[in-house]
Each structure stands twice: as structure tokens, then as C-alpha cells.
Amino acid sequence: GQQLNQSPQSMFIQEGEDVSMNCTSSSIFNTWLWYKQEPGEGPVLLIALYKAGELTSNGRLTAQFGITRKDSFLNISASIPSDVGIYFCAGSRLQGAQKLVFGQGTRLTINP
Amino acid sequence: DTEVTQTPKHLVMGMTNKKSLKCEQHMGHRAMYWYKQKAKKPPELMFVYSYEKLSINESVPSRFSPECPNSSLLNLHLHALQPEDSALYLCASSQGLVVGTDTQYFGPGTRLTVL
Numbered sequence: 001g002q003q004l005n006q007s008p009q010s011m012f013i014q015e016g017e018d019v020s021m022n023c024t025s026s027s028i029f030n031t032w033l034w035y036k037q038e039p040g041e042g043p044v045l046l047i048a049l050y051k052a053g054e055l056t057s058n059g060r061l062t063a064q065f066g067i068t069r070k071d072s073f074l075n076i077s078a079s080i081p082s083d084v085g086i087y088f089c090a091g092s093r094l095q096g097a098q099k100l101v102f103g104q105g106t107r108l109t110i111n112p
Numbered sequence: 113d114t115e116v117t118q119t120p121k122h123l124v125m126g127m128t129n130k131k132s133l134k135c136e137q138h139m140g141h142r143a144m145y146w147y148k149q150k151a152k153k154p155p156e157l158m159f160v161y162s163y164e165k166l167s168i169n170e171s172v173p174s175r176f177s178p179e180c181p182n183s184s185l186l187n188l189h190l191h192a193l194q195p196e197d198s199a200l201y202l203c204a205s206s207q208g209l210v211v212g213t214d215t216q217y218f219g220p221g222t223r224l225t226v227l
Contacts, residue, residue, distance in 0.1 A: 003154070031213045042116075042202050042218035043155070050213045088154055090216075097214040098143055098168065098206065102154035 006089050006103025013079060014111050021087060021106040022073040029091035032065050032072040033100070038085045046087075047074070076108075084110050115139075116219035118203050124225045127193060133222045135186040135203030142208030144186040145216065146178055149200040155218075161186060162208055193226045200224075 004023045011019060023032070031050055035043035047058050049065035049072060056063055062075045072091075076083055089103040116137045125131050135144065143162045147155035160168035161180040175197075177189040186203055203219040 031215070033215060035218070040200075040221070040223065042118075042200075042221045045215065045217060048213075048215045086152075090154075092214065097209055098145075098160050098162065099157060100216060105152070105154055107152075 004089055004091060004101055004103040006106060008106060009104065010107040010109070012109045012111065015079060015081060017079055019076040019079055019083070019108060020073060021089075022071060023089035023091070023103045024071040025091065025101075026070065028069040028093070029101075030069070030094040030097065031092045032063070033090045033092075034061075034063050034072070034074045035088045035090065036085045037088065037105075043088060079108075079110055081110055081112055084108055116203055116205050116217055118201075118219040118222050120222060121220070122223045122225075124227065125190065125193065126227050127195075129193075130189070130191045132190065133188040133201055133203075133224075135188075135205075135219055136184055137205040137217075137219075138184055139205060139217070140183075141205035141217075142183060143206045143214070144180060145204040145206075146176075146186070146188050147202040147204065147218075149202055149221070155202055159188075162210065167210075190224075193224075195226050198224055198226045 006023045034046045037043040047063040054065040060077045086105045090100040146158040149155045159178045164180045179187040200221045202221045204216040206214045206216045
């Protein structure tokens with residue numbers, strides 16, 4: 001099925017650095033969601049975006065819903081060791097909102 | 113409270129066994145989902161229940177049989193599985209909007225190993 005183009009696939013950074021990842025699509029989405037998943041656990045919702053241009057923060061995390069409705073980014077500021085994990089973007093359309101389309105994930109590794 | 117619970121946490125079964133995975137939510141959500149996730153891949157949708165009726169079946173083999181006894185519970189019955197069915201099985205729930213915005217909340221998953 002269709003997938004979102006999520007980049008980068010992996011990141012290796014030093015503790016304290018800022019992180020940026022994004023998702024793009026050739027199609028318009030009505031909702032963008034960002035999840036974090038740690039090994040052996042389910043994805044945890046970080047930020048939900050519902051309006052084009054919306055910029056939302058959750059602590060050190062900031063995400064934006066692109067104006068064209070075809071992209072979204074997630075930024076993490078001042079990374080800490082517990083930020084390690086796989087970050088997935090997911091989008092849903094106006095029709096068929098129950099079917100999420102996922103990105104391939106960004107694996108974040110942090111060197112202390 | 114945005115909690116979805118799943119039991120068991122881990123399950124090992126033989127190819128001739130019958131087992132069930134359970135999922136529960138008390139958020140008043142009317143849509144519940146089963147996903148399968150292989151290592152280093154995003155979740156893949158299997159089934160969607162909307163208002164306790166099966167609304168989406170993503171061409172899943174019949175050895176997987178979902179059941180929604182009530183609006184809070186979702187089961188996945190397993191029978192005659194294959195080793196390639198080993199994966200993390202995730203349950204999710206959402207308010208149940210078919211049109212518009214609908215945010216899914218995931219459970220912790222059941223790690224299934226088929227021998």
C-alpha cells in the first residue's frame with residue numbers, strides 16, 4: 001500500500017543536539033500524527049496535527065502540518081538519552097480517516 | 113486517560129495451537145484496530161471494527177479471526193499459524209470517525225512467536 005516518505009531513516013547524534021525529521025507525500029492528508037516507539041512496546045502518540053499550517057509543541061517536541069497538506073516535520077530540541085527510539089509519522093485522509101498511512105520510521109540513536 | 117491494554121505481553125505457540133489475543137479500552141472509543149508489525153517496519157493494518165461491526169479486513173488470512181464482543185473489548189483468535197506470522201501484534205482505538213479527523217491510540221502489543 002501507499003507509504004509516506006520519511007527521512008532520514010536513521011540519525012546518530014550527540015546528547016544535547018537538536019533533531020529534525022520530516023514526512024512527505026504526493027497526496028493530501030487531513031491529519032498528521034507523530035508517534036514514538038521503543039523496543040518491544042507499542043507506538044506512543046507524541047503530537048496530532050489537524051489543520052494546514054498548524055504548529056504544535058509538546059515539551060521539547062515541535063511539529064508542523066505543512067501548508068500544502070502534503071508534508072509534516074518533527075523537531076526535538078536539546079536531545080536527551082530517553083529520546084532514543086523509532087519515530088513514525090502517519091497520515092489520514094478526509095475520506096477513510098480510519099486508515100492510517102505510515103512512514104518507514106526514523107531510528108534515533110543518541111551518544112551520551 | 114488514553115490507555116489501551118493488551119494481554120498477554122508475550123505468547124509462544126505451536127502451529128497446531130489455538131490461542132487468543134485480547135485488547136481493552138475504556139475511553140469510550142467506538143473504533144478498534146488490529147495491526148501486525150514486523151521488526152524495523154511500520155505497523156500494517158489487519159482489521160478495523162467500527163461500532164462493533166467489522167468495517168475493514170485488509171485481506172488477512174482466515175487463520176486470524178477477529179471478534180468484538182462489546183465496545184470496549186477486541187479479540188484476535190489465532191489458529192494454525194505459520195512461523196512467518198511471528199510479529200508484534202498491536203491493538204489501537206479511536207473515537208470512530210470515518211470522515212474527518214480521528215486519532216488512534218496504540219496498546220503495548222503482544223509479542224507472538226510461532227514455532
